[in-house]
Amino acid sequence: TTPKPKIVVTRRLPASVEARMATLFDAQFNIEDNPRSQDEVLAALEGCAVLVSSITDQLDAAFFARVPKSVRLIAQFGNGVDNIDIEAAYAAGLTVTNTPSVLTEDTADMAMVLMLALPRRLVEGTQLLIRDRHWEGWSPTWMLGRRLRGKSLGIVGMGRIGTAVAQRARAFGLNIHYFSRNRRPPTIEEKLEATYWADLDAMVGAVDIVSLHTPYTRDTYQILGAERLARMKQDAMVVNVSRPELIDEEALVTEIEKRHLSGAALDVFEYRQGINPRLLALAEANKVVLTAHMASATLEARVEMGETVIVNIRAFIDGHQPPHRVLPEVHGQSRMAR
Numbered sequence: 001t002t003p004k005p006k007i008v009v010t011r012r013l014p015a016s017v018e019a020r021m022a023t024l025f026d027a028q029f030n031i032e033d034n035p036r037s038q039d040e041v042l043a044a045l046e047g048c049a050v051l052v053s054s055i056t057d058q059l060d061a062a063f064f065a066r067v068p069k070s071v072r073l074i075a076q077f078g079n080g081v082d083n084i085d086i087e088a089a090y091a092a093g094l095t096v097t098n099t100p101s102v103l104t105e106d107t108a109d110m111a112m113v114l115m116l117a118l119p120r121r122l123v124e125g126t127q128l129l130i131r132d133r134h135w136e137g138w139s140p141t142w143m144l145g146r147r148l149r150g151k152s153l154g155i156v157g158m159g160r161i162g163t164a165v166a167q168r169a170r171a172f173g174l175n176i177h178y179f180s181r182n183r184r185p186p187t188i189e190e191k192l193e194a195t196y197w198a199d200l201d202a203m204v205g206a207v208d209i210v211s212l213h214t215p216y217t218r219d220t221y222q223i224l225g226a227e228r229l230a231r232m233k234q235d236a237m238v239v240n241v242s243r244p245e246l247i248d249e250e251a252l253v254t255e256i257e258k259r260h261l262s263g264a265a266l267d268v269f270e271y272r273q274g275i276n277p278r279l280l281a282l283a284e285a286n287k288v289v290l291t292a293h294m295a296s297a298t299l300e301a302r303v304e305m306g307e308t309v310i311v312n313i314r315a316f317i318d319g320h321q322p323p324h325r326v327l328p329e330v331h332g333q334s335r336m337a338r
């Protein structure tokens with residue numbers, strides 16, 4: 001029998017996924033689940049064919065310059081691949097895959113949770129009771145929020161996740177607008193009752209909520225920058241379940257502090273140099289709702305992501321085209337491409 005392919009998995013995965021990987025592959029797991037340095041990953045990879053990476057691994061050009069010759073595939077556990085220099089990977093003769101689709105619906109659900117949480121004062125309502133341990137009781141003007149129905153939603157990036165958000169948002173009575181690299185066919189636009197905008201500046205200035213669903217590539221860095229934020233409607237709101245780098249966070253904070261924007265609901269924000277204290281202050285004042293990169297964090301999605309990684313690895317090892325190959329010309333230029 002041929003020996004099992006050697007793989008390195010950089011982070012802990014659900015037990016059922018690791019168990020299946022252990023039967024199919026000669027797998028090295030990261031029992032401590034600590035984010036590993038590039039040197040540690042490179043050392044572990046010696047003689048291995050596949051790296052199962054995730055967002056916490058920085059796989060840049062320097063990494064691919066040093067990656068052992070035995071390594072042929074980077075199988076990302078995740079949809080976003082902004083931690084990988086895709087061009088450098090292919091230039092070094094490697095293939096890159098990801099795990100799209102299986103996290104689409106859960107991520108879209110979280111976008112709706114966030115979109116509703118702020119205007120319907122979800123976090124504030126809970127915190128109040130925890131703080132006071134007491135409630136005076138209902139009154140007609142108690143905790144009035146604002147309704148979502150009838151408002152307009154501007155989706156930036158109408159791919160799988162953006163489309164799933166549009167479907168949900170329709171059911172909540174929102175009017176759907178979108179900007180996207182690729183305009184969707186008329187049948188899809190009709191089904192979603194979505195209005196396409198070729199001009200992002202114009203769309204951003206016309207909607208009540210801007211929600212980001214584009215990957216972080218070279219073209220999307222701070223796609224919601226200071227100028228666009230300044231163009232947004234009075235009392236408009238921002239939702240982000242994608243990547244922090246899509247927003248000029250300082251400018252966002254300023255627009256909320258100035259009471260131009262009503263707030264933001266963010267699953268992603270800068271944290272590596274510390275979470276912005278002004279952002280936290282706005283969260284304390286219930287102008288901002290923060291969750292910490294949880295949009296796809298369901299057990300079901302994580303298991304399916306693991307299964308998708310396995311499907312990609314097996315196809316690749318068997319000499320077939322892995323089903324979820326990431327190609328720079330389709331995905332967009334990697335943010336790290338020079």
Ligand code: 8YV
Nearest residue numbers: 054055077078079080103296
């Ligand atoms: C994960 C994600 O938390 O898939 C993505 O792009 O952001 C999340 O599903 C993480 O990236 C796993 O690597």
